[in-house]
Every structure is written in structure tokens, then in C-alpha cells.
Amino acid sequence: MTIQRRELLAMMGGGAAAGLAGCTGLLSSVGGNGDGSDNGSGGSIAGEELVLTTTTSTYDTGLLDEVNAAFEERFGTPVQAISQGTGEALETARNGDSDVVMVHARSQEDEFMQEGYGINRRDLMFNDFVIVGPEEDPAGIEDSADALAAFRAIAERESLFVSRGDNSGTHTAERRIWEAAGVEPGGEWYLETGQGMGDTLNQASQQGAYTLADRGTFISQREEIELVILVQGPVEGGPKILANPYGVLAVNPAVHENVNYQLAMSYIGFLTSPDGQQVIENYELDGEQLFFPQALSKDPNFGQYVPEGWQSDDGQANGTNGA
């Protein structure tokens, strides 16, 4: 039973490891004194829980299991990952039901931060989107270097297109492309599944339709579906609009007192550390690297911490802004 498992973990003791947000020091999850409660505010993180809401793409590719196993090994805390899609994942976090989110829709992440629910956003990694469809390619978009032209061709031909339609990161990206292409999709040929990437790929395959997918999920399901990549993303030299960056954010403990902020920051710290980034870099499926780490850089890249185009309010006492 899970409860016994938790007691066992607590008995093993995790060493006092919380409060080391971002500092992935020399911690080991074994040994430790088992009580760890002598510093008042719950020193031991063993037996504590970290709830992560994330996208279906990080989950279905198997990356998350890899990363979370490494985190658990280091911190002795298992991660409870709930894969929902970006919109729903952020909504769950807004309600204070998760501690940390890993998503891929910058506009939605920015909104989440603007509202005060999310803090300490970090760029984590990127992969890309690809336009996939049946081999016959009725709209003739194969090898197009222009995603917008490809979407226009699909709309003009009214070739079947399956959309996630679930407010996920991929769905957000898809809407952005339609908008840039100047097309308002709709009609008999445009189907919304309202489901995860895997389900949507399955449906597109069954119906011989086009869809926009993240490369990772597509690769992980290549064997089961009859779709091919017709337009490549930037990983293979395609257009920039198909880029797919992932961010990781902590839920603001000032808004939701109950969230496990220290553990969330440990998680973010681990993922963006050389070790965590290495795990992401090394993760392969079918001999292909799915995600490309993005957190380590000599340039501090201040833009990752705040919403894009953010200006501090005038008159705000911002101690370090004495320019």
C-alpha cells in the first residue's frame, strides 16, 4: 500500500535536504537520522510530497520518468506527476493543487506569472513541433520550409486537420500559426479532439488527417501510427515558428501557503543544474534525442524569470534599479 511506502521512506530518512533550493549539493537520500525535525520547520523532506503538473508530451515520451527517478535518487522524494496539458496544468496550479509546473506555452506562463501565481520561471529545454500527415499528402505540403504556407494549403484544400483543441501548449502554438497565416480554421475539415497529443495522433492516423505534433510524442508513437513528418521544425532546420521551448515554474507560496515551495525549488534547481540538464540531454528514444537542454548559459538571460516585455512599475522601490 502506498501509505506503507511513505512510512518506509520516512523511516529511511532523507537527510535534511529541503531549503537547499537550487543548490544541488552533495546530498544522498540514504542514511540520515530519520527525524530531522529538530530545526522546527520540517527539516527532513523524506515523506514530503512534490506534486508536479505537466504536459502530456513530457509524460508520454517517457522523459519525465527518467528525470524524476534521478531527482528521487538525489533527494529521496518521489515526484507525483500529473499530465494534463499546459492549460489545465496551470489551472490546477492556480488552485494551489500542485507545487511546480513544467509547461510549454510562454504566453500562458506569462499570464500565470502576471497574476502572481507563478514565480521563479526558468527556461528548461526545447524541442520542436512538426507538421505530420498521411503519406499521400493531399495538400502537397511536403518539405515546405514555410509552416504558414503549409497551413494555408491545408485550409485551401480543406484537407482534414485534427487539432488538440484542449488549450495545451501544442494547441496554443497551433492557434498562433493559424493566426500568423491569416486563416480562421473552421468547417467540416477542422476537427478538435480535446485530448492529449497521443490520442490526437491516433485519431489523425485513423482519419488520414494532418496535425501539429511535438516531435517527441510523434517519435515515441511512430511505430503505431501511419503518419509522416511533412514539415520539419527548427531542430531539423525548419522555420522558427515551430520552436517549442519548455519552462518550469514554482507556485507562489505567498498566494498558496500550503504548497511545498522548498521542494519545488529543489526540483527546479535540480532540473536546471548540470546534472539535470545532462539527464535531459542523454534521454533518447529510438536512438533520437528528444529534448535539448536550455538552462545552462553564461548569459544570465534575465528574460526567463519574468513575463516577456515586463517593465517594473515606476516608483516601485526596486533597490537594485538605481540607474
Add this chain to the structure above:
Amino acid sequence: MGLEAVPVVELPFESNYITSIVRVSLYVSLTAVALSTLFSLPVAMFVGFKRFPGKELVTAVINTGMGFPSVVVGLVVLFAVSNQGPLGSLDLVFTPKAMIMSQFVLATPVITGVSIAAVTGVEENVRDAAYAMGGTRLDVALVVIKEAKFGIATAVLAGFGRAISEVGSVLIVGGNIAYADGTAYTRNLTTAIQLEARQGRFETAMFLGAILVAIVLAVNWLVGRLGGGGRR
């Protein structure tokens, strides 16, 4: 799931994953049904034998509840246990306890409804005889339950079938969590099937589906046997 006579079959999954999913399923559903039975039987006795104002309404509510959409139950339980909800401080969201809550809500009308039919079917003279022998209310109730045990067993079974086979509510309140080492936490058979199908791993999904059907069959068979053995 090859049918060849090859002794070594490459299973596309780990057995730990499967066993822990089955364990979560059984733990959640059996607990929910046990609690639900404890709650439902007294209610069924009361509604079955007492006349009180609003009895029609109560009966209507129970009958509606029997077919209540599980997704809606999940949604309501989520609102209740979410940190914003009235039970937020208990920290139940995305735990097996929340799953038990939603399955309790789903199974209770079924068990109550079928039990009412069972206990009211017990003949009047049996109850009269029990009273005549100086039995207290509890004694009479026990006699009635004993007489109606097959009907009640059917009720419990129906409730269990409803609980273990529903996917909508436990997906919402449980979050379908498994740990990185493949140990299920709030992932049960139905939500695992949904996830495996989503990922296009249909063999695993079918395997889990077969286990689910086997469990329901086994429980039915067991109760049938117990009932048959108890008949004198």
C-alpha cells in the same frame, strides 16, 4: 500477447507496474464499497420500513444517483477537496483517499437502491416473528439482513462493479499518478487503460482490460459461491 507456444513472451511492460496498478484499483474500490455498504444498509432499512415525509423525494434522489454521471461526481469531489474547496486543508486532492471519496459517492446510491428492494422483499411475518420473540430493533434488522443476504450481496456487487469500472471521476480527482519507478499511486486499472491507449500501447491496454474483466468475474463468482454454500 502472442498465442504461439513460445515459453518466453516479451511483455511490453513491467510486472511491478501491473501489480501496483491492480493493487491501487482493489484498494480504492474495495475500501469505497466497504464504507458505502456500512452507510447504505442502515439507510436502506430506514427508507425501506419507515414512513416519513419526503420519502418519495429520497427515493427519487437514490434512483437518480444510480445513474449519475461519474465525471460530474469527480468534478464535485474535486471542488470539495481542492485547496480552494471546503476540505482543502485536509490535503486530499490527487490522493487515493479522494478516489475513495468519489467512488463512495458513485457506489452508495446503487447499493442503497438495490438493498431497499432486497429488504422490503423480506416477508412481513418474518419481521413480526422476530419482534414477537422479543427482539430489539437491532435484532430484527439483523434477521432482515440475514433473510435478504442474497439481495444485499447483489447490491454490494453492483456497487463494486460501478466503482471499479468507472474512469471519469478517479481520473479527475486522482490525477493518474505513478512514480518514476513504475509504482502506481493513484493510477488504477481504468485510468491506466486510458493512458496506455493514449500512448498507442494497445497490448498493455488490452492486458489491463482483461485483468479488470477477470476481477469483476472473480468477485461475481465468489459471491455466487458463498451464496450457494450458505443455502440450506
